[in-house]
Amino acid sequence: MATKLWANSGDSHFLEPEDLWQTRLPKRLAELVPRSEKDPDGKWETVFVDGQAFRRRLPSIAQEEFYAAASRAPGAGNVDLRLKDLDEEGIWSELVFPSLGMWASSFRTPEVLREAMRASNDWSVEELMSRSPRLLPTAQVSTLSIEDACTELKRCGELGFRAVFMPVSPHPLQKDYNQDDWEPFWALAEDIGIVIAFHIGTEPVDMSSGGAAGIMYKGPGGAVLNYTETTFGGQRAVMKLVASGALDRHPNLKVLVSEGGATWVPFVADRMEEGYRQHSMVVRPKLKRSPKEIIYSQVYASFQHDESAVAAMTGMGYNNVMWGSDYPHMEGTYGHTQRTLHDLFDNVDQVTRDRITFGTFAELFPGAPLPPAPGTENPTPA
Amino acid sequence: MEDSILYDLPTEFFADMAASSGYCDAQSILPVEGKYLCHCTCGAWDIESPDRDTGLALARAHTAQTDGTR
Numbered sequence: 001m002a003t004k005l006w007a008n009s010g011d012s013h014f015l016e017p018e019d020l021w022q023t024r025l026p027k028r029l030a031e032l033v034p035r036s037e038k039d040p041d042g043k044w045e046t047v048f049v050d051g052q053a054f055r056r057r058l059p060s061i062a063q064e065e066f067y068a069a070a071s072r073a074p075g076a077g078n079v080d081l082r083l084k085d086l087d088e089e090g091i092w093s094e095l096v097f098p099s100l101g102m103w104a105s106s107f108r109t110p111e112v113l114r115e116a117m118r119a120s121n122d123w124s125v126e127e128l129m130s131r132s133p134r135l136l137p138t139a140q141v142s143t144l145s146i147e148d149a150c151t152e153l154k155r156c157g158e159l160g161f162r163a164v165f166m167p168v169s170p171h172p173l174q175k176d177y178n179q180d181d182w183e184p185f186w187a188l189a190e191d192i193g194i195v196i197a198f199h200i201g202t203e204p205v206d207m208s209s210g211g212a213a214g215i216m217y218k219g220p221g222g223a224v225l226n227y228t229e230t231t232f233g234g235q236r237a238v239m240k241l242v243a244s245g246a247l248d249r250h251p252n253l254k255v256l257v258s259e260g261g262a263t264w265v266p267f268v269a270d271r272m273e274e275g276y277r278q279h280s281m282v283v284r285p286k287l288k289r290s291p292k293e294i295i296y297s298q299v300y301a302s303f304q305h306d307e308s309a310v311a312a313m314t315g316m317g318y319n320n321v322m323w324g325s326d327y328p329h330m331e332g333t334y335g336h337t338q339r340t341l342h343d344l345f346d347n348v349d350q351v352t353r354d355r356i357t358f359g360t361f362a363e364l365f366p367g368a369p370l371p372p373a374p375g376t377e378n379p380t381p382a
Numbered sequence: 383m384e385d386s387i388l389y390d391l392p393t394e395f396f397a398d399m400a401a402s403s404g405y406c407d408a409q410s411i412l413p414v415e416g417k418y419l420c421h422c423t424c425g426a427w428d429i430e431s432p433d434r435d436t437g438l439a440l441a442r443a444h445t446a447q448t449d450g451t452r
Contacts, residue, residue: 015389036387044445046438047387053434055441056408099389106392205392230393 005341006371006379007357009094010302010364011199011258011324011332014128014137015077016100016120024119025112032112034103049106073328073335079131086134087379089337091325092371093134093361097165097199097258098124101140105171105204114148117141121152125159133369134382138165138197143204144174146181150188157192162365163256164194167202168233177237178244186246190253195300195364198237200260201230227331234260235268238299242272245285247294254364255299259326262301262309266316269295296320300364304333305340314352322360406448411437424448 017023021033032050038058039045046055075082086092101120107113117140124137139156141149141164153164175181189196217225234257241247241255272291276283287294296317302324303309312318323344326332333340345353358371372379406424411434418431420441427444431437 018386018388034388039442044442045387051413051434053411053438054408055411055438057406057445102391103388201391201393203393 002338002342003375004090004377005338005345005357005374006090006092006376007323007325007341008361008368008371009091009325009327010256010300010322010361011097011304012091012094012327013076013097013099013329014082014135015328016098016123017077018100020100020123021116021119024123025115029112029115032107032109033116034100034106049103050108050112052106052108076328079128079135083132083134085327085334089325089327089334090341090371091327091337092358092379092382093136093365093368094325094327095163095197095256095258095361095365096124096128096135096137097197098138098140101165102167102202104140105143105167105202107144107171108173110142110145110148113142113144114152117148117152118155121156121159121161124161129160132382136162136365136368138163139194140165143167143170146174146185150184153185153188153194154192157194162193162195162368163197164189165197165199166237167204168198168200168237169203172204176240177246178240180244182246183249186241186250186253190250193252196241196253196255197258198234198255199258200234203233231260231264234258235264238265238295239268239272242291242294242299245287247298248287248289251289251298253298256302256322256364257299258302258324259304259331260301261303261306262312262318262321263306263316265295265299265301265320266312266318269318300360304331307344310344310348310352310356313356314348319355320360320363321356322364323356406445409441409444411441 022030022035025033034047034049036045036047043058044055045058046053073085075085098120104113104117120140128135128137139153139161141152143149143166156164170177238255238257247253247255269292276291300320300322302322304324304326309321313321325334325337327334345357362368362370369382406422409420409422411418411420411431418434418437420429420431420437421427422441422444429440431440
């Protein structure tokens with residue numbers, strides 16, 4: 001029997017109660033938060049969001065069963081079952097992204113979004129953070145109002161959050177991340193030591209146009225094309241923070257891109273380095289450090305299966321590589337985490353393995369519980 | 383825990399809508415300047431409605447009419 005391996009995860013998700021916002025917001029606001037209703041015939045579903053409605057034909061029963069079986073681990077929405085799942089899988093501490101919060105860009109009313117984010121953060125403190133030190137939930141803030149985002153981020157810092165989830169692009173009605181409007185937010189995050197945690201695949205949906213969601217492929221290859229496409233938003237977010245000078249101005253600000261792989265980081269660093277150097281006559285703003293130096297010191301990346309990710313560290317000199325399980329999503333390692341960890345790390349030196357499985361996580365989140373030693377079958381609860 | 387579309391990314395929900403263009407697989411009812419613009423992915427149903435619920439009722443009527451014609 002193979003030695004049991006343990007790792008911390010830089011990418012996990014929790015399914016909050018579907019009625020979290022309805023039960024915690026005042027009635028006049030609760031009526032506007034996203035909710036879904038199925039038609040009595042079971043063939044159609046309507047999602048109501050902030051005065052808008054979107055109705056779609058439901059997937060077939062076979063499709064529903066496939067998605068349910070593939071993406072819903074027992075502990076997806078239950079802390080006790082989750083910790084059992086994690087023990088079984090060999091995952092110790094994890095950065096936990098929201099699920100409902102991914103709908104934040106579909107709100108149109110700043111007050112509703114502000115109060116929904118506040119309610120989600122309070123819930124995360126009560127139901128995740130206080131239940132186990134192994135669970136590090138991400139804070140959530142409005143990207144519609146930067147002023148609201150700063151107010152809530154400050155509060156979240158005081159509540160003990162270590163990272164804030166940010167979609168790879170801000171709300172469709174807000175300025176992009178490379179604009180100076182965001183400067184107060186980056187400054188505050190650096191000041192209170194909160195990591196900016198981008199998660200791939202979180203581009204806002206432009207509801208006003210009926211749901212255009214950026215590049216969308218149809219026809220042959222569509223499934224793989226659309227999945228691969230979700231990766232690029234995280235890279236663009238990093239490029240904006242580097243080229244605009246945000247990370248240069250805030251050298252202690254750390255950025256994580258979860259689920260996006262790792263070898264893209266050296267690639268993007270090289271491309272930005274060349275652009276900065278070769279186009280220097282038109283580059284604004286000028287940076288105190290080179291793009292590559294900024295990226296290699298302030299940008300972190302998590303992956304789950306990518307065979308090449310380890311080589312980003314061993315072959316390309318990029319040290320901020322972090323493993324993540326993506327629990328409980330179907331793209332993640334639930335059910336085969338041990339096989340994945342052995343495949344990735346059995347032929348890797350211990351320094352590299354330790355760095356990727358818990359060292360990078362510990363650097364980003366000092367004090368988070370470290371995983372048990374390899375071979376530990378029944379770990380002591382944290 | 384009951385499965386819900388709200389546990390999936392919005393992009394997945396709207397990807398379904400985008401991918402179904404040409405068929406009556408999804409409709410949007412959106413508030414614009416005091417009225418609601420209603421659209422179906424079949425491309426042959428674009429109407430205005432005085433309120434959201436009326437728009438939804440009209441969407442149901444539209445798909446009831448076209449169901450079975452795919």
